[in-house]
Amino acid sequence: MTPSLIFLGVEPLTAVGTDLLYATVTRVFGVFFHQRKARIRYDIALRLFAGSVPAVVLGGIILREIEREVLNDHLTLLLGVILITSAVLSLLKGEIHLPIKPKWAYVYLLGFVVGLTVQFTSVGAGVIVSFTLMNVARIDPRDVVGVTIVYGLALSAFSFLNYASVGGVDYRLALLLVSGTLPGVYLGTHVSSSMGGEKLEKIINMIIMIIGGLLLVQTL
Template sequence: MDFAYIVAGLAVGFIVGLTGIGGGSLMTPILLWFGINPATAVGTDLLYAAITKGGGVLVHQRAGNVDSRIVRWLSAGSVPAALLTLAGLHIWRPDTGTMNELIRHALGIALILTALAILFKARLLKWTRGDQAALKAHPSGGLRDWNTLATGVLLGVLVTLTSIGAGAIGTVALFLLYPLIPTARLVGTEIAHAVPLTLVAGLGHAGLGHIDWHLLLNLLAGSLPGIWLGSHMAGKVPDGALRPALASMLMLVGAKLVW
């Protein structure tokens, strides 16, 4: 089974490097398919995401693709929300069946939202960037900062419960809030925000006993070379074919988990 986990890590890492789609939306359903307990799958995937995306932050930071101001506003909402969600789970201490059912339904909803974000990303971009002059007349600040904070709160709760949302959903939200910022900079900014969020949430799940450390090491053994390979092949696979296929798969898995 160790070899299967390494192959799963390799496949997910390759797809993340190729498309930029968050690993949680792919890895967590795969772990459930392997028969891993839902709570353990989410907790392990959170630390897996924090470690793998940590390397991506260094690359984006060197390229100047991280907006530290946006990261601060997102984190001001997401990290406290993650801590409060974890505190609620610690206080509530639901039995295993209830916990798994909660995570299973939250995971299904997150997968459906992720699939919609992937499918309609191009259309949303076109819509938000349609009136460049009007946007330039109202620069970032004020209400937009508070909307960024609110986005962080939603991501904090969603990611803590499901390990999904920081990638596809978070990036699309930033596209809507900051349509004039280059795509590469928004992607780098969301990756930089995802690292502290997934780290805090992952450590919180570790405190709840939801981490399989042996499984985590096997996933990383495959994902790190997979991300490197996928990143070097980015742009060589038709995006118009790959993203709808991934979105359809996530939609089906999410619907099955919810219903």
């Protein structure tokens, strides 16, 4: 969403803040529906969010102290890097197993890193967390989905407040995006069922990598 808004001419800082609001609203529905169908590992989600709190606070300080123009330039560069990284992790998801013994301390550290990343790009929470939980902590993929939705909701909600405080949110645009969610989900479900989930995921990740590359070129 954020890179799409930037390509449409929205200021990078406003694109991130608006996307965080949009993500918060849509994830509320995600948590509701997932809670009805499967259990959610709140113990993991809460630890991730606890690690993210200092990152959100630090992000708020940076947003207030650094000039808007400088922020916009660096947000675009960072977003390009994170998009490419996220796409690569998605393509590798479940295919490699890192020889690291899982510890709760790593969950807090992961929360901090992802919290800082999402704070300035609005992307990466689902992909980075799910990749790490499956390949390092060996968490059941069915549990990972619930964790990323709940954690993503809490993180996007608190991160959005930072952008709202500096006037970095377009509420009218966010409303239009939310309004388009239902028909988008309906259409996406039909496309996914006819094409096949894995094939569609690979195509989407390749598109994300290309967009990330274009953003990096744009900053040069």
